[in-house]
Amino acid sequence: MAHDIAHHPAIATVCLSGTLEDKLAAAAAARFRGVEIFASDLVASAWSPERVRQECARRGLSIDLYQPFRDFEAVPPDVLAANLRRAERTFDVLERLGATTLLVCSSVSPDAVDDDDLAAEHLHELASRAHRRGLRIAYEALAWGRFVNTYAHAWRIVRRAGHPALGLCLDSFHVLSRADDPAGIRVVPADRIFHVQLADAPRMNMDVVEWSRHHRLFPGLGAFDLAGFAGHVLSTGYTGPLSLEVFNDVYRQADPRHAAIDGMRSLLALQEAVGGSAAPAVRPDGLPPAPALGGHVFTELAVDERSGPSVAGALTALGFAHTGQHRSKPVELWEQGAARVLLNFAPHSRVAPGTATICALGLESADPARSARRAERLLAPVLPRLRQPEEAELVSVAAPDGIAVFLVGTDGHDWLADFVPTGHTAPGDGRITATDHVSLTDSVDDFDETTLFYRAVLGLRADESTEIAAPFGLIRGRAARDPAGLVTIALNTAPLRRGDWAPATPSPQHIAFRTDDAVASARAMRALGAPVLTIPDNYYADLDARLDLPPDLLAALRAHSILYDRDETGGYLHFYTEMLGSRLFFAVVQRVDGYRGHGDPTSAPVRMAAHRERRLRGLRDAPERDRRRHDYSLAHLTALSLSPPELVDAAAAAGYRYVGLRLTRVTPQEPHYPLATDPALMRSTRARLAATGIEVLDVELARISPDEDPRDFERFLETGAELGARHVIAQLPDPDRARKVDRFARLCELARPLGLTVDLEFPSWTETPDLREAARVLRGAEQPNAGLLVDLLHFARSGSSVADLRALPAHWFHFVHVCDAPPGVPTTNEELIHTARFERLFPGEGGIDVRGILDALPRGLPFALEIPRATLVAQVGATEHARLAITAARDYLDIPHEAPAAA
Ligand SMILES: O=C(O)c1ccc(O)c(O)c1
Numbered sequence: 001m002a003h004d005i006a007h008h009p010a011i012a013t014v015c016l017s018g019t020l021e022d023k024l025a026a027a028a029a030a031r032f033r034g035v036e037i038f039a040s041d042l043v044a045s046a047w048s049p050e051r052v053r054q055e056c057a058r059r060g061l062s063i064d065l066y067q068p069f070r071d072f073e074a075v076p077p078d079v080l081a082a083n084l085r086r087a088e089r090t091f092d093v094l095e096r097l098g099a100t101t102l103l104v105c106s107s108v109s110p111d112a113v114d115d116d117d118l119a120a121e122h123l124h125e126l127a128s129r130a131h132r133r134g135l136r137i138a139y140e141a142l143a144w145g146r147f148v149n150t151y152a153h154a155w156r157i158v159r160r161a162g163h164p165a166l167g168l169c170l171d172s173f174h175v176l177s178r179a180d181d182p183a184g185i186r187v188v189p190a191d192r193i194f195h196v197q198l199a200d201a202p203r204m205n206m207d208v209v210e211w212s213r214h215h216r217l218f219p220g221l222g223a224f225d226l227a228g229f230a231g232h233v234l235s236t237g238y239t240g241p242l243s244l245e246v247f248n249d250v251y252r253q254a255d256p257r258h259a260a261i262d263g264m265r266s267l268l269a270l271q272e273a274v275g276g277s278a279a280p281a282v283r284p285d286g287l288p289p290a291p292a293l294g295g296h297v298f299t300e301l302a303v304d305e306r307s308g309p310s311v312a313g314a315l316t317a318l319g320f321a322h323t324g325q326h327r328s329k330p331v332e333l334w335e336q337g338a339a340r341v342l343l344n345f346a347p348h349s350r351v352a353p354g355t356a357t358i359c360a361l362g363l364e365s366a367d368p369a370r371s372a373r374r375a376e377r378l379l380a381p382v383l384p385r386l387r388q389p390e391e392a393e394l395v396s397v398a399a400p401d402g403i404a405v406f407l408v409g410t411d412g413h414d415w416l417a418d419f420v421p422t423g424h425t426a427p428g429d430g431r432i433t434a435t436d437h438v439s440l441t442d443s444v445d446d447f448d449e450t451t452l453f454y455r456a457v458l459g460l461r462a463d464e465s466t467e468i469a470a471p472f473g474l475i476r477g478r479a480a481r482d483p484a485g486l487v488t489i490a491l492n493t494a495p496l497r498r499g500d501w502a503p504a505t506p507s508p509q510h511i512a513f514r515t516d517d518a519v520a521s522a523r524a525m526r527a528l529g530a531p532v533l534t535i536p537d538n539y540y541a542d543l544d545a546r547l548d549l550p551p552d553l554l555a556a557l558r559a560h561s562i563l564y565d566r567d568e569t570g571g572y573l574h575f576y577t578e579m580l581g582s583r584l585f586f587a588v589v590q591r592v593d594g595y596r597g598h599g600d601p602t603s604a605p606v607r608m609a610a611h612r613e614r615r616l617r618g619l620r621d622a623p624e625r626d627r628r629r630h631d632y633s634l635a636h637l638t639a640l641s642l643s644p645p646e647l648v649d650a651a652a653a654a655g656y657r658y659v660g661l662r663l664t665r666v667t668p669q670e671p672h673y674p675l676a677t678d679p680a681l682m683r684s685t686r687a688r689l690a691a692t693g694i695e696v697l698d699v700e701l702a703r704i705s706p707d708e709d710p711r712d713f714e715r716f717l718e719t720g721a722e723l724g725a726r727h728v729i730a731q732l733p734d735p736d737r738a739r740k741v742d743r744f745a746r747l748c749e750l751a752r753p754l755g756l757t758v759d760l761e762f763p764s765w766t767e768t769p770d771l772r773e774a775a776r777v778l779r780g781a782e783q784p785n786a787g788l789l790v791d792l793l794h795f796a797r798s799g800s801s802v803a804d805l806r807a808l809p810a811h812w813f814h815f816v817h818v819c820d821a822p823p824g825v826p827t828t829n830e831e832l833i834h835t836a837r838f839e840r841l842f843p844g845e846g847g848i849d850v851r852g853i854l855d856a857l858p859r860g861l862p863f864a865l866e867i868p869r870a871t872l873v874a875q876v877g878a879t880e881h882a883r884l885a886i887t888a889a890r891d892y893l894d895i896p897h898e899a900p901a902a903a
Pocket residue numbers: 067068103105140142171212213245
């Protein structure tokens with residue numbers, strides 16, 4: 001007979017995050033019947049023990065255990081007296097709680113002696129006292145107990161003590177972490193087992209206390225044979241609580257309601273595993289067995305008007321065709337072979353603009369109604385479906401990651417009738433036959449929950465978990481598949497919270513399509529213009545060294561950026577598309593001779609680095625692909641109210657390639673962002689730079705007046721270098737030419753080892769007031785990293801000449817400050833400065849010969865837009881001002897795009 005082990009599921013408060021009130025609510029909501037209360041949770045609670053008792057009763061929870069009571073047995077008489085006093089006070093608490101069982105763990109105390117008779121005698125005394133008060137003692141062997149650390153030893157002592165109020169607490173962790181044989185449990189009479197605790201754990205080679213207190217997992221998520229353990233326990237006839245006791249750092253901070261549901265799911269799945277094939281198909285309280293799955297029927301992507309066309313373009317290039325259009329929704333069906341992708345253009349609240357996100361998985365089930373019952377029994381929300389009268393009935397369940405899992409019957413795919421054929425059929429050019437697997441990424445907080453959901457609800461079996469050292473941190477992955485191997489869902493997480501420096505794609509997802517010939521597929525897809533991800537040559541050199549492949553295979557892999565692996569049975573060829581809509585990509589895979597894995601551990605980091613490289617190239621080179629467009633930099637003065645991280649975000653959003661950052665306070669009134677002395681500001685700025693791909697073009701301002709020493713700028717220069725800047729803006733308000741030339745030269749010398757040029761700017765109101773004077777300084781200084789920064793405003797206001805400009809060495813110029821200004825030259829310095837700081841105009845709006853001056857400069861210089869404009873910023877805000885500036889500059893300065901040729 002199958003054991004129905006979930007009749008009294010319990011959970012220890014230590015499994016759950018929050019205070020006792022949160023924990024009890026979560027346990028009850030997940031339909032646990034009992035709890036183990038940890039002393040520390042009670043101690044910290046505002047509720048009296050009587051109130052806790054009431055609150056538990058109100059929620060239908062029994063208090064199955066109070067714990068832990070430590071370091072009691074086999075001690076000298078004076079310690080024993082103190083321990084018994086401590087026990088009596090603890091019994092008081094149990095009485096007030098209405099709990100009857102106290103857990104006593106085997107001693108780790110230096111006071112204890114290795115004497116079983118003494119331990120038995122003391123525990124007998126303890127049990128007698130408990131008995132008088134209607135209480136019982138459950139004795140647990142901690143795996144690290146000083147003398148008693150196996151359940152067999154604990155059982156010898158309990159037997160020797162021979163008191164009816166003394167029994168065992170069996171904790172799977174302590175038994176299985178020591179590789180003790182749990183079969184010995186079978187000889188323990190059921191009425192001597194007072195309590196059973198269940199915890200799984202990953203295999204780890206570490207101190208057992210650390211392992212136990214930080215890494216336990218709910219049953220089924222680790223490497224222990226919990227079903228075997230539970231089977232031994234139940235074979236004794238034990239009918240008491242089966243209680244989860246999982247010390248885990250992630251659960252300790254996860255939403256307790258979710259964690260409690262995870263726990264319940266794991267218990268139900270354990271029940272199923274223990275029951276084995278003997279479980280009747282439907283049991284009143286039991287779990288309907290998972291129906292057989294028949295494969296991936298479709299994968300649905302939520303897209304918008306930006307990501308949709310990019311995904312559709314990639315699908316076309318992979319050989320898919322848009323074959324159907326949904327009758328009532330903006331959903332497109334794309335097909336090739338048995339692979340189907342739905343593009344859902346309906347507004348989807350959870351999807352960030354421009355992204356494509358997997359929002360549903362369609363899986364074939366032999367019995368969708370039973371799949372739904374199973375999901376419900378596992379506390380998974382079965383979704384109501386709004387259905388037009390003539391549309392197919394589909395069962396769908398919401399996964400914790402928000403993906404809807406549709407279960408589609410085997411008897412013809414009715415749901416396809418919801419799509420009106422477009423008349424297109426897939427030409428099959430891409431040679432794709434089916435969907436091989438789907439790969440999802442979750443935050444570490446959700447990983448176990450998601451894993452447990454897919455596995456329990458769908459009846460999938462998990463592979464070994466893998467860990468790879470990826471470019472931006474550790475990635476843990478675990479694929480799960482149905483017994484027939486037709487459905488595979490790979491789940492990944494970054495087990496350590498990412499440092500905010502990491503520029504990685506958040507939660508990447510991919511759909512892997514199957515082909516019978518990866519090389520032919522790659523060739524065909526390339527011909528169709530598929531955005532195949534380029535894999536670096538180094539990978540193939542390493543592959544050659546490792547596997548000694550036939551030269552023509554290696555050459556074909558290299559030519560098509562196909563990755564390769566082999567195992568005992570066969571080989572695996574896999575290649576990838578570039579990212580489509582920021583987090584999604586496709587894979588094309590060929591499994592040769594029954595290869596079952598997902599590539600060797602080196603391949604994922606290679607792919608991730610290639611995606612990173614591609615993304616940066618996209619961010620940086622987009623303007624270079626088109627010679628008619630310029631690179632723009634957002635100079636800080638244009639939006640000085642934005643802090644550096646905000647400036648970077650504004651620049652990225654508006655389509656700039658660079659920013660210029662102001663590191664020094666130039667005027668007393670302006671906001672100052674002390675990047676040189678504020679490490680947190682530096683960190684967040686670098687994080688935004690890494691995340692957006694924006695680069696720092698220049699930092700300002702090294703203004704060397706008569707009483708300044710270039711050495712005062714060392715920290716400033718280092719800060720610029722730390723930000724990855726290329727240029728430093730300098731000004732020389734100093735009437736003594738010899739001195740300023742000398743100081744400029746020294747500043748250049750300091751900047752040179754940091755990879756920085758020093759670019760001299762010549763505001764017309766300073767003692768370096770025009771192009772000629774600036775050029776004299778450069779000639780005098782004779783420094784290879786000296787530069788000349790033309791600011792169109794200063795150039796125009798100083799009456800500098802375009803002919804002079806043309807005559808200067810091209811290598812002096814590294815970028816240019818672009819703006820316009822009202823016509824006419826103000827007569828006072830005050831007015832000049834006011835225009836420069838507050839009243840510039842967008843190129844083409846004012847009186848400066850913007851195009852004429854720029855024409856006199858070398859080709860290809862970045863255009864740094866330095867356009868402070870106080871009134872406009874006051875109206876539209878700094879971010880929008882920055883966007884308007886680049887829009888206006890592009891309109892005026894970039895050679896207009898020709899209309900794209902009709903497709
Ligand atoms: O880590 C511990 O000390 C500890 C305490 C109580 C238990 O039930 C247990 O399994 C471990």
